[in-house]
Amino acid sequence: MDTKARLFAMTLDLESDFSGALHKEVTLLHQPRRAEDLLTRLKERGIPLSAFVVGELLEKFPELIELFMRYGTEFHCHSYGHDPKDTDSGAEIERARDAFVDCFGSPPLGYRAPDGRISREGITQLAANGFKFDASVFPSYYPNPFKYLFRRSQPHFYRDTQVVEIPNTPISALRIMLSLSYIKLLGIRPYLRLLRWSRLPETAVFGSHLHDFFTDAEALSRMPRFWRVVYGRNRDRGLDFLDEILDFFQAKGYSFVTMSQVYSRFVESVGSRNGEEAEKDDRRAISQNPGGGCQGIL
Numbered sequence: 001m002d003t004k005a006r007l008f009a010m011t012l013d014l015e016s017d018f019s020g021a022l023h024k025e026v027t028l029l030h031q032p033r034r035a036e037d038l039l040t041r042l043k044e045r046g047i048p049l050s051a052f053v054v055g056e057l058l059e060k061f062p063e064l065i066e067l068f069m070r071y072g073t074e075f076h077c078h079s080y081g082h083d084p085k086d087t088d089s090g091a092e093i094e095r096a097r098d099a100f101v102d103c104f105g106s107p108p109l110g111y112r113a114p115d116g117r118i119s120r121e122g123i124t125q126l127a128a129n130g131f132k133f134d135a136s137v138f139p140s141y142y143p144n145p146f147k148y149l150f151r152r153s154q155p156h157f158y159r160d161t162q163v164v165e166i167p168n169t170p171i172s173a174l175r176i177m178l179s180l181s182y183i184k185l186l187g188i189r190p191y192l193r194l195l196r197w198s199r200l201p202e203t204a205v206f207g208s209h210l211h212d213f214f215t216d217a218e219a220l221s222r223m224p225r226f227w228r229v230v231y232g233r234n235r236d237r238g239l240d241f242l243d244e245i246l247d248f249f250q251a252k253g254y255s256f257v258t259m260s261q262v263y264s265r266f267v268e269s270v271g272s273r274n275g276e277e278a279e280k281d282d283r284r285a286i287s288q289n290p291g292g293g294c295q296g297i298l
């Protein structure tokens with residue numbers, strides 16, 4: 001990793017319910033071929049992927065997880081049950097961590113709460129369960145109007161803990177999120193214009209879901225009208241739009257990295273409250289046994 005370059009981390013939340021717009025019966029997860037289209041595209045471009053995975057999917061979809069692992073995906077936690085009413089309780093975080101350890105044989109470094117709903121108590125629970133960073137905060141209007149709007153948008157420590165927040169990245173004074181769902185909603189041309197006018201961040205965390213890339217008519221037909229309109233916009237353009245965004249950041253000289261690399265670089269840059277630990281964690285992430293599959297279930 002270039003130690004001076006600005007960083008771009010491509011993230012994907014691996015979940016089953018269209019961010020809550022549908023209940024948990026999405027057929028997309030039964031179609032690994034489609035996920036492979038995305039993984040192949042990223043591999044061809046040399047872009048590492050960091051996936052925040054819902055714990056119960058580790059148990060239900062081992063083949064899908066194995067596919068992601070074959071392509072070198074770095075995994076972190078996205079709760080256990082993706083329940084909007086229980087995003088960061090101690091029990092939920094512990095269950096997510098246990099499912100992760102059962103699957104990968106090593107503890108997770110990072111956590112992203114469903115809908116970005118992380119509380120101070122949740123951060124305390126993350127610290128107690130050995131997590132090194134949280135990546136839940138959206139410093140924007142959505143999905144939690146005004147709650148996190150004025151939060152810092154670059155990595156920082158939470159006070160009195162060793163937990164680092166690596167927020168999702170807002171773009172421009174409008175605080176539009178750097179995520180594929182926003183890009184599809186606004187259209188790539190207006191979004192790129194917005195990016196050109198914006199002061200670009202040192203660290204950019206890009207958000208996406210499988211359903212941003214592949215939305216089928218059957219799933220759309222079952223959604224409430226509002227979400228049907230949202231997810232229907234530029235429905236088949238996800239992969240192409242991603243290419244254009246990656247081209248933009250590549251041309252600006254960004255290095256493409258994993259979330260654990262963002263974490264390590266941040267800890268090093270602040271003089272390391274706990275630098276030796278971070279180095280150990282980096283090694284832990286790298287040794288996530290890329291060819292091994294989910295040890296507890298395969």
Ligand SMILES: [Zn+2]
Binds near residue numbers: 013078115
């Ligand atoms: Zn989610």
